[in-house]
Amino acid sequence: MRDDKPAGSEPKRTRLPLWRWRSNPIRRRDDVLEAWLLLAMWLLVVVGGTVAGAMTAHAADRSFARQRAERTLVHAVLLTDVPYTAVSGTGRDLVSAKVRWTAFDGSTRTGTAQVDSGRKAGSTLTIWIDHNGQPSARPPAPGKAAVEAGLLGASAALALSGLVFAVGSAGRWWLDRRRMERWDAEWDLVGPRWGHMTS
Structure with missing residues (x-):
C-alpha cells in the first residue's frame, strides 16, 4: 500500500508560549x-x-x-634553629618558630611566626605584624x-x-x-x- 500523503503534512505540535499566563479552559x-x-x-x-x-x-x-592597611612588615630575629624540611612540589616550606621583634611603641616582643625552614638562630628576617603588634599572616596582594x-x-x-x-x-x-x-x-x-x- 502506497502512502500518498504529501511531504510535510505530518501533524505539527502546537506551542503556546506563556500558556500559564493566558486565560484558557484547561488552566487551573x-x-x-x-x-x-x-x-x-x-x-x-x-x-x-x-x-x-x-x-x-x-x-x-x-x-x-x-588587612593590607593594618599589617606591616618588620625586621625580626630568629631565636631558635629551624631545621630544613624538604617538601616536594612547594616553593617555600614555612614552619612556626620563635622570633623577637620591636613593636610600634619601641618595646621588644617575642612570639611565634611562620618562617622559612633551614634558618639558624640569630638570623634576621621580616615578619608581618597586625595593628596590635602581633605576628599575622601575609595579607593578599591586590591582584x-x-x-x-x-x-x-x-x-x-x-x-x-x-x-x-x-x-x-x-x-x-x-x-x-x-x-x-x-x-x-x-x-x-x-x-x-x-x-x-x-x-
Missing part, C-alpha cells in the same frame, strides 16, 4: 501559582544572585584592603585579593541560586502532587460515566 489555579513561582525563582536567581555576589565580593575586597573576592562573590551567587532552585523545585513538586490528587478525584467522578457511555 495551580498553573497560575506555578507561573508566579517560576517568575519569582528567575527574579531571585538573576537579581538576587547578582546582588548577593556583588555584595560578597565588595565585602571581601574591603576586608582584604583593611590575588581581587581574584579571591570575585570567587567568593561567584560562590555566593551560585549558593543563592542553588537554594532558590531547591525551594522552587520543592514548590513545583508540591503543586504537581496536588494537581495529580485533584485529577484522580475528578476521574473517580467522571470515569464511571465514560465507561457507561462506551459499553
Whole structure:
C-alpha cells in the first residue's frame, strides 16, 4: 500500500508560549501559582544572585584592603634553629618558630611566626605584624585579593541560586502532587460515566 500523503503534512505540535499566563479552559489555579513561582525563582536567581555576589565580593575586597592597611612588615630575629624540611612540589616550606621583634611603641616582643625552614638562630628576617603588634599572616596582594573576592562573590551567587532552585523545585513538586490528587478525584467522578457511555 502506497502512502500518498504529501511531504510535510505530518501533524505539527502546537506551542503556546506563556500558556500559564493566558486565560484558557484547561488552566487551573495551580498553573497560575506555578507561573508566579517560576517568575519569582528567575527574579531571585538573576537579581538576587547578582546582588548577593556583588555584595560578597565588595565585602571581601574591603576586608582584604583593611588587612593590607593594618599589617606591616618588620625586621625580626630568629631565636631558635629551624631545621630544613624538604617538601616536594612547594616553593617555600614555612614552619612556626620563635622570633623577637620591636613593636610600634619601641618595646621588644617575642612570639611565634611562620618562617622559612633551614634558618639558624640569630638570623634576621621580616615578619608581618597586625595593628596590635602581633605576628599575622601575609595579607593578599591586590591582584590575588581581587581574584579571591570575585570567587567568593561567584560562590555566593551560585549558593543563592542553588537554594532558590531547591525551594522552587520543592514548590513545583508540591503543586504537581496536588494537581495529580485533584485529577484522580475528578476521574473517580467522571470515569464511571465514560465507561457507561462506551459499553
